[in-house]
Amino acid sequence: MNIKQSIVLRVRVVFILIALAAAAIPYQIIRLQLDEGDKWRAKAKTINFQYREVAATRGNIYAGDGSLLATSLPFYRVAMDPTMAKDGIIKDGIDELANNLSAYYRDKSAASYKRMIMDARHDKKRYIVLNRRQIGYQDMQKMSQWPIFERGRLGGGVLFEKVEKRYQPFKSLASRTVGFINEDEYGAGIEYSFNEYLKGQTGKALFQRLAGGSWKPVFDAEDVKPEDGSDVITTLDVNIQDIAETALLKQLLDREAEFGSVILMEVKTGEIKAIANLQKNKSGRGYGENYNFAIGDQGNTEPGSTFKLFSMLALLEENKVSLEDKVETGNGAYRFYDRIMRDAKNGGYGTLTVREAFEKSSNVAISKLVEENFGANPSKFLGYLDQTGLKEPFGFQLVGEGKPFFKTPGTKTWYGTSLPWISIGYESKLNPLHTLALYNAVANDGKMMKPFIIKAIAKGNQIEERFDPEVIRESIASEKTIAQLKELLEGVVERGTARNISNDEFRIAGKTGTAQKLVDGRYTRNYYTSFAGYFPADRPKYSMIVVIDSPKGFMAYGGDVCAPVFKEIANRVYALDMELNPSNQTLITEKEQEESPLPTIRAGKGSEIGQILAELGVPSVTEQSEEWVKTYAEEKTVNWKDNPMDQATIPDVSGLSLRDALFILENKGLKVDYTGKGRVMSQSIPAGSKLQPNSTINLRLG
Structure with missing residues (x-):
């Protein structure tokens, strides 16, 4: 056999093999469709759709007086399914939405945000993260009113994905006792020791796997809502x-x-x-x-x-x-x-x-x-x-x-x-x-x-x-x-x-x-x-x-x-401690009240006290420049002096009516408990002490 015949023979063999392989491909496709179609369709669903765990909201940790030591604050990541909104909604709102996103995040131009959304819509992408920076609840509420987003998840495609962060209002105060817990459920303190109570019961929801490996939540009737964790109340006093x-x-x-x-x-x-x-x-x-x-x-x-x-x-x-x-x-x-x-x-x-x-x-x-x-x-x-x-x-x-x-x-x-x-x-x-x-x-x-x-x-x-x-x-x-x-x-x-x-x-x-x-x-x-x-x-x-x-x-x-x-x-x-030291901040004794011919009002708004004294014809001497004042009697004259309330310390509310004391203390972020009737006779936290928001102050009225 000469060289030419040998080459022709080899070409014919290769051609026959290629023809056989080409014929096998449609055969295999038909066989998979008819004989194993149900099997692979079911497998595709399990790959692209999964029920995944949804974490519950973690319970709070409180001090004995009700002050919040640890809580979970909701944050959100803004994502979008750009294919959900109708053409008219996109056309009318895309420019303003892009401008709002650019003005809020300050990382891209409005044109860049518009191009991101429109390109994803053109490519029929079902999920894009607009910005990975997390936002708070108030900002999420504002964004919900923006064009396209106002149509919600189904009408506008917006997805506010909730991410919870643990927050301690008092920062480092009792931080090791409050403790921590990581993703592997290892930690210390109350967070770790009482994790079974705090973590609640996880739920489950249907998620769809998208290109790039990301997962998008899909609403399904079989979703199980998570059960929030229980709160832990400590004996601590902040x-x-x-x-x-x-x-x-x-x-x-x-x-x-x-x-x-x-x-x-x-x-x-x-x-x-x-x-x-x-x-x-x-x-x-x-x-x-x-x-x-x-x-x-x-x-x-x-x-x-x-x-x-x-x-x-x-x-x-x-x-x-x-x-x-x-x-x-x-x-x-x-x-x-x-x-x-x-x-x-x-x-x-x-x-x-x-x-x-x-x-x-x-x-x-x-x-x-x-x-x-x-x-x-x-x-x-x-x-x-x-x-x-x-x-x-x-x-x-x-x-x-x-x-x-x-x-x-x-x-x-x-x-x-x-x-x-x-x-x-x-x-x-x-x-x-x-x-x-x-x-x-x-x-x-x-x-x-x-x-x-x-x-x-x-x-x-x-x-x-x-x-x-x-x-x-x-x-x-x-x-x-x-x-x-x-x-x-x-x-x-x-x-x-x-x-x-x-x-x-x-x-x-x-x-x-x-x-x-x-x-x-x-x-x-x-x-x-x-x-x-x-x-x-x-x-x-x-x-x-x-x-x-x-x-x-x-x-x-x-x-x-x-x-x-x-x-x-x-x-x-x-x-x-008012129990150990009940007279610590008593304003005036009963004997003093009985012997004094002057009104027993001891504190309040300067304008209101001045009006009352004028109506009663009681002479007064004032050094007032602040809104709130303290009064004291000298012979037949009522004197008064400033009682500033705008400092970053515990104010002196002794002598005030309960209404005024509540107004001042609650505006400073304090919780108020009280006993008795009348005006404030004493307060559990001395005036001038360091102000700790969410602390509880006890008032004794008389």
């Missing part, structure tokens, strides 16, 4: 929370400390009114709420001398010591086996009574007493942990509660020095929440309450679940022991290591704590400082603990670092 964070931050900045925590709790119930956690930022500049040291594992540390309250409880319960017994501390150094215990005071305290030993926080005295009475049976000492409920976690409502740690006698980690060191707050771990619970129980006459921060789950105005105060131990010690422990705690403030915070207005009871920090197996000169206690000492309403880690500077002890923060917070909370 005013107390603000006071606690402000006082803590000031001391952290002054002492250049690593972190600090404050917990303030109501004695009788265990309700947490404030919980603050501030940690130095990684940059070293400023502080933020990055971790909940008050309850978490990282907050579990050697408590130091605040634990001496427990040691005294065990000693007094054994009836082997009295507060006036003497104990010899010598020069402030005492050997337990192979280690030396030292007091903070150089040269020691010499001979002390048990009362003085606690007030001065003598390590040597407390350790000697515990070793003498429990050295032969340390398990008996540690058995009081079960009696007080301090040995196990409380089952706190927020995820991440740290577990207390105490060595067990007879194990490999137990040494001859363990008992004396545990007795003064070393070789053990407690978080601030557990320490506070012990002090709260003493303030509560021995009854230990379970600390809690969530008091209700609600849907609208309907309470779905309520969390009531819970008793952990009816009594952690005998009445006699509790009374003696109260004496000791008051003595610390009156004569001991916290005498710098003694208060003439009300008494504070508490105990300082200073623990050397253990780093790489060695105790350092960095300290974990604390102060735990309650106030007022004679009628306890609030307990509180303040901890500050690694403060810098001279005298970095609990009494110097944490006690002043405790006092500042206590002073301001006491001033706020």
Whole structure:
């Protein structure tokens, strides 16, 4: 076979193969249409149409007074199906719509927006995103009135795709306690711990897959609407929370400390009114709420001398010591086996009574007493942990509660020095929440309450679940022991290591704590400082603990670092509390009202008061330049002076009628509760305090 014949043969073979392949294509098409058409049509529907989850609106988180701590705000992304509107509607409205889009977004010209819409309409695209920038609800309402958009989804093709964002009105206030949760449902705080309540039930809706991989919602009768989440109501008080964070931050900045925590709790119930956690930022500049040291594992540390309250409880319960017994501390150094215990005071305290030993926080005295009475049976000492409920976690409502740690006698980690060191707050771990619970129980006459921060789950105005105060131990010690422990705690403030915070207005009871920090197996000169206690000492309403880690500077002890923060917070909370301080802002006594021949109006609008006094013929002297005034009587003359209301602080509404007080306070974004009738006699938040929108202020009328 010559070359020519060979080439012709090959061409004929290739031609035949191509002809066979070409014939197979229509055959395969016909076979698919007839034999497998239903199968592939069904598959196409599942690819191009899907029922997808639609997230529910997340529930709100509220403070105990109704202030909003976290909510979901609706935002919208503007998309469009440009094929939906009729030709006449597009023709009449496209120019004005394009102008409005350009003027609002300021990113493209009107011609560009017009071309985008018209090109998509020409290409029969069923979905385009006009701009990825999200808009608020008010702007969405305005856009709904624009040409073409006013025809809605079916008539104009506009799609306002809802995107919800979590918003905290008080910004960083209690931010770590409020917490967060991400798309993988990992987070912290209330948002994470109560996610099952907050997230609601997801719905489902039919979506169509479009070119480019985007999905467009399609209305369908089988759509399932999502069920919004429930609201979580906390025990927090935003005013107390603000006071606690402000006082803590000031001391952290002054002492250049690593972190600090404050917990303030109501004695009788265990309700947490404030919980603050501030940690130095990684940059070293400023502080933020990055971790909940008050309850978490990282907050579990050697408590130091605040634990001496427990040691005294065990000693007094054994009836082997009295507060006036003497104990010899010598020069402030005492050997337990192979280690030396030292007091903070150089040269020691010499001979002390048990009362003085606690007030001065003598390590040597407390350790000697515990070793003498429990050295032969340390398990008996540690058995009081079960009696007080301090040995196990409380089952706190927020995820991440740290577990207390105490060595067990007879194990490999137990040494001859363990008992004396545990007795003064070393070789053990407690978080601030557990320490506070012990002090709260003493303030509560021995009854230990379970600390809690969530008091209700609600849907609208309907309470779905309520969390009531819970008793952990009816009594952690005998009445006699509790009374003696109260004496000791008051003595610390009156004569001991916290005498710098003694208060003439009300008494504070508490105990300082200073623990050397253990780093790489060695105790350092960095300290974990604390102060735990309650106030007022004679009628306890609030307990509180303040901890500050690694403060810098001279005298970095609990009494110097944490006690002043405790006092500042206590002073301001006491001033706020109308139950503790009912006469704080009383305007005028009944006797003064009876003796005065002048009208008892004490405040109001200057123009209205002037008119009333003129009608009554009462002489007056005015220094008025503001709209609102305060009045006071001098002999037979009514004087008045400005009472400015336009400042960014809590106004003074004392003396005003309820109508005027409501007008002023509600215009400042405050919620108002009131009791009684008549004019405002006192207000729960003092005038001049920092204004926190959505806070609740209580008025007493009379």
